[in-house]
Amino acid sequence: MSQFFIDFFRDYGKYIVFLHVISAIIWIGGMIVVKFIVAPVMASIQDVKVRLSRILEIMQRLLNFSFIFMILIVITGTLMSLGLDFKHSSPSLYMLVHIKEAIWTLMALNFFYIYKKRNSAAKQFLSGDNEGTAESIFTISNYLLPLNIFLGFVAVYFGVILRGL
Ligand code: HEM
Numbered sequence: 001m002s003q004f005f006i007d008f009f010r011d012y013g014k015y016i017v018f019l020h021v022i023s024a025i026i027w028i029g030g031m032i033v034v035k036f037i038v039a040p041v042m043a044s045i046q047d048v049k050v051r052l053s054r055i056l057e058i059m060q061r062l063l064n065f066s067f068i069f070m071i072l073i074v075i076t077g078t079l080m081s082l083g084l085d086f087k088h089s090s091p092s093l094y095m096l097v098h099i100k101e102a103i104w105t106l107m108a109l110n111f112f113y114i115y116k117k118r119n120s121a122a123k124q125f126l127s128g129d130n131e132g133t134a135e136s137i138f139t140i141s142n143y144l145l146p147l148n149i150f151l152g153f154v155a156v157y158f159g160v161i162l163r164g165l
Helices: 002-043 048-083 091-126 130-162
Strands: none
Touching: 002 048, 002 130, 048 091, 048 130, 091 130
């Protein structure tokens, strides 16, 4: 079975690495754009209801859009780790693969927590609780998104080390 993944990676490795890297760019890049570019512009909207509803919609679009890339990362990461046969060729780097898996898991858990928090913020908004909605959005924007951006950076750095640099 492991020979299958090694052969598969030999034949399609460049596409797998490409998908892994492009997914990382889109997942982390999307969060960075929303946090540092979109959110400050949204904050300048004076009408509270318009501001909150726009932010909720942007967050929903970001989460739906990123989901596919989060899944692609774990699939391509697993294909790379099996295809490059770290388990046998380099046990120390194989340890790093496990650390990357743990980071991905943390990022995915945080992602689902953001998803839940956004949905409850949307319910608060519909019930007219603007203050509660703003608080939930504040938590997502100032703690949860930066946490995932940071974890993403660490995962990229470990990816560079796995590459052998
Ligand atoms: C299940 C989790 C993951 C596994 C098993 C995994 C595995 C790997 C492996 C084996 C490589 C080295 C590829 C090579 O030698 O050509 C790599 C590179 C890379 N990984 Fe991951 N990865 C995972 C998650 C992530 C995450 C969450 C991100 C960022 C959000 C990420 C970003 C990258 C990047 C950017 C590279 C390329 C580094 C370079 O070109 O030097 N990975 N990954």
